[in-house]
Amino acid sequence: MRLTGRQIDCVRGGRAVFSGLDFEAASSHALAVIGPNGSGKTSLLRLIAGLLVPAGGSVALEGGAGELTLPEQAHYLGHRDALKPALSVLENLSFWRDFLGGDASDPNESLAKVGLAHATHLPAAYLSAGQRRRLSIARLHVVRRPVWLLDEPTSALDAAGQDLFAGLMRDHLARGGIIVAATHAPLGIEAGELRMGGPA
Template identity: 80%
Template sequence: MRLSGRQISCVRGGREVFSNLDFEAASGEVLAVVGPNGSGKTSLLRLIAGLLVPTGGAIGLEGGEAELTLPEQSHYLGHRDALKPALSVLENLAFWRDFLGGDIGDASQCLTAVGLGHATHLPAAYLSAGQRRRLSIARLLAVRRPVWLLDEPTSALDIAGQELFVGVMREHLAGGGIIVAATHTPLGIEASELRMGAKR
């Protein structure tokens, strides 16, 4: 499986964020998207996820499920955690599992895998920032998709959480998955880099 972009251009709010951008990542690989604030790291992830439309170029996935679009084969984990505070930890994860569909994993096992097995019935409103991030990571496990698009994935995670997440990423890659991560900090895993430059 191979994810690639050719001559990608992005305009937001009438401003060209980047242009003529090429990238590539194959099964078992991590592409770290690095660069200063405003250089288009998040915009690139959103383009791959189908949340934005490129103004030029093409993005494609070779070797995936032919009847599914790239967004249907991707998980987009934004820098904000999409959780409903009044729902429990388990209810939040079950919502995303049901909403996303696909190859569904056991929600309780997924929460245990990210260190939240003890908090399944706790309302999400009571979670710390790091625990909210762990719950968002559990979503990646609850519904299996080959392409992970991660925006600052280790933000708010303590050292133990970062180490746990490295293990989660390694398992995904070992299964043939692809990771594209926008990050300001090292991911703790071997990755090739795509450097973005800020437009003036």
């Protein structure tokens, strides 16, 4: 499986964010997208996820499930945690499992994987920032998708949380998955680098 971008142009609000961008990530490999604020790291992830339309160029996944689009085979984990505060931890994750569909796991097992087994019935509003991040990360486990698009994935995680997440990423890569992560901090795994320029 191979994720490629060829000659991608991104325009936001009438401003060219980047142009002529090429990248490639193969099965079992991670790509760290590095650059200053405003260089287009988040925009690139959103383009790959199908949330933005490129002004030029193309993004493709070769060797994936032919009947599914790239966005249907990718998890996009944004820098903000998409949680309903009034729902419990388990209810939040169960919603995402049902919404995303596909190859799903037991939500309780996924919560245990991210260290939240003790908090399943706690309203999400009561979680710390690090716990909210762990709950968002549990989405990556509860529904299996081959491509992970991660925007500052270790933000709000303490050292133990970062180590736990690094283990989950290594497991994903060992199963042939692909990771593309926009980050200012080390991921804790081996990764190639795509360096973005400064703001245009």
